[in-house]
Amino acid sequence: MYLNKIYFPLLLATIGISCSPNEKTTLKNKKINDTVHTHHIAEKKEKETPVIDKKESIIDADAVLVAFNKAIRTDVFSKELDFNYKNKLDGSIFDLERPILIGDLNDDHLDDAMMPFSIEGREGGNNWDAYYAVFINNGGVLEYQYSFSRGGDLSETLINFTSIKDGFIKGMEVPGNNSSKEESTPVDYMYRNTDLSEVATASE
Template sequence: MSFTLVTGCKSEKKTSSENIHQDTITTNTSTGIAKDADSQKQITKLPVIDTITVLHAFKNATITKQFGEDVNYNIKDELSGSIFDSERPILIGDLNGDQLDDAIMPFTIEGRDGGNNWDAHYAIFINKNGKLNYQYSFNRGADLAETQTFFKSIENGVVKGVVEPGFHYADGESTPVSFRYKNNRLSEVPATSKTK
């Protein structure tokens, strides 16, 4: 199935002597590839990365061997605990500088070994041609951890957030942190270079 999109037309009445310029783009909706009718250039339209896309990618990642190894989780073993992905915010933005939206998905694993403790992580996804590929899980703290990391935004390739005291360490202070994605991992940006 294809359709033609015509742009550049004005609603006012034209005389026969006026030159009407129309830009015509034909798009094949089954492939998402568009062709400019005048130049026959192919314009690839990539899928939009939104919350539903991230949740779908996360669900697929949780059943992979790599995910299990990253967070010591076996989806078939009841004592591995239960994954909860209802936390927010899910962050969407360019992490690796390729002008495509990547994603960071927060989740927790609760009830390991039948207990009531939990550990928290961020699943990191990189966009490859419109598809989110799971990279690894960033450990952001646990029930008994001294500190926990909370990411708030992705701005110009920098993940900004805060490190807060753990639930059992109320005397600590919150500290702003920034991370960059490099060498397939999030690395903290030293405080002296955060403004550069």
């Protein structure tokens, strides 16, 4: 019992020495510093992670066809072309003509589009009239603007566009069914808010 009384205070003294207040503070500070250091590394990695920009929707032939099929069902299209796709007497849409033109029409560095189509058999006849539906890219969505009339079965000439390049819509004016002309003429057009406008070529 006497030995136990002697050794018990010595044991407490030993524990106190092995873990002094200074060492406790040092250990505490080390843990804090380690946490801060780890936080800075995480922050640095987060900053170094590249930010990936959201890509705009892809404008291709399929996207143009989807936009066109939506457009022909709108009141704007119906009033502009006097056409109701539900009414058989108003004719039917032929949309298999190509090429579908894709390019920047309004100088905003986004791809716009022009879709060739015709309305055939109005009032049950054999007549047809041809157009280009014009679409402007609004943040990846093709929005219908208007349709450009390029001729019909009774026209002397027809406009066939081939490309959109450097802000110009390039194509050919070709003889129609009732034309006395035999030669085709190159033409350039530009997009306007209300219609396509022909631009004089260098030869003119």
